[in-house]
Amino acid sequence: MNWDSDELRAAALKLLLLATLRETKVAAPLLAELEELGMVAPGTRKGEFRLLAQQEDKFRRYLSVRWPEFAETEQAFSARPTLISAIALRALRRAPLKLPAGITQLNRKTWSAWAGAHSKSGCATPPPGILLTSDENLRLRPNAGLQIIGEQGGTLDADVCRALFGELIVPERGFSRNWHVTGVLPWLVLTVENIGAYIDITIPPWLLLVHAPGRNTLLATRFIDRLPATVPWVHFGDLDPAGLDIALSMRGPQTGRTPVPWIPHIAFELLETHSLPLSSPWPTQHLPQKLLEHPVLAWLIAHQRWLEHESIVVLSGLVEDVTKLAEMLRER
Structure with a gap:
């Protein structure tokens, strides 16, 4: 023993x-x-x-x-x-051990190693005043001219990040600092569910693309909360019950903003060749009527099928589709 x-x-x-x-x-x-x-x-x-x-x-x-x-x-x-x-x-x-003064944030695994059995024990109740973080990174493909101004007056030119690396990375702890988005604002902000679609989609220079993986959307929505409410927000995910549920449940944690679910019309080209069978009928009772009237979704529901959004991003007409969407939303 x-x-x-x-x-x-x-x-x-x-x-x-x-x-x-x-x-x-x-x-x-x-x-x-x-x-x-x-x-x-x-x-x-x-x-x-x-x-x-x-x-x-x-x-x-x-x-x-x-x-x-x-x-x-x-x-x-x-x-x-x-x-x-x-x-x-x-x-x-x-009990005799005390955390050093001045600690305001700890990674969840760091806290679990300190207070729990080990780093993977999932101990999730820190003392008052300490925020537990997952320390994930938010990935953005910024629109041309976007800038971020920090609390000390420093300016980050997103064009430089895009030219060097193709995207801008914002760590989770960066959201605890006082910075705001400025420069040339996007016509439209588009959150994208899966990494393949986020990386491979062709976007016009006026569009801000934000990776919002699955239901892990907190960092994406925290960033969008820092944009003016005049910038329309659209979410693009898998065309299945879970993907639409994610789009309809996303909320800005501070502003309560919600996105418009986007179903590209050109996806109709892939329905016969790329759609996949659903194991159970579509749950349509909670879907907005306007969404149910979309021809792509109507076809998927009628045929009890769904479509991965990665396959849609390689279609040549996608930029034209999102441009029409942006123009329509900006006219509202």
């Missing part, structure tokens, strides 16, 4: 302070040994063992030999035995 294990220690302490313990994978070797030593006996319920009252002191000595901090831990939980757990034992052991 590994007496460095908080799970084993928690099981042993529960047995001592509550006098009963159910057999689990962790507790089974301990109970087998204690039964052989005559300290426990089967309880009234299946899989439950009880500590024999006359063996309590002997069990306490047994634990003291194997668990150096046993006495202090027993004292800490003697008045609250129902709170015993591996997490509680770990928290007690780490």
Whole structure:
């Protein structure tokens, strides 16, 4: 048995302070040994063992030999035995540790390594005043002339980023700083669901393209919240129930802005050759009537099929399609 294990220690302490313990994978070797030593006996319920009252002191000595901090831990939980757990034992052991002053943000895995069992334990409740971050990056293909001005007056020319790397990267923690979008504003901002479509779509110089992967749309919507409300916002995703649900559920976290779902009319060219079967009928009850009247979606619903949006971006007429869309939205 590994007496460095908080799970084993928690099981042993529960047995001592509550006098009963159910057999689990962790507790089974301990109970087998204690039964052989005559300290426990089967309880009234299946899989439950009880500590024999006359063996309590002997069990306490047994634990003291194997668990150096046993006495202090027993004292800490003697008045609250129902709170015993591996997490509680770990928290007690780490109680003297304090985070250094001045920390306001921590990566989720950094916090989990500090406060949880390990970096992948998913511990997600930090102290007040500390923001947990995933530290993802937002990918943008900026329109010509776009600029970002920082809180200290520095200016980032997005044209330079586009010329050097083809896109602009904004890290998650960058959103905690006071900067705003300026320069030449786009006619239209287009969020795109999948990375292939985002990278390969041909765009006119007046369009701002933002990668919004799947349902992980927070960074994209936080960026769009910094654009003037006069810039129309359209979302382009897979033409399936999930893709349209994403488009209809996206919201700017500060402004509450919502995008217009975009179904390119030229996608009709691919319906017979590239659409795929759906395993169940389209759930149409929550789709706006105007969307249901779109000929591409009407065909997909009628034939119980869907279309990946990656295949649409290679069509030569896509720029003309998005230009007509931008002109229509700007006239509203």
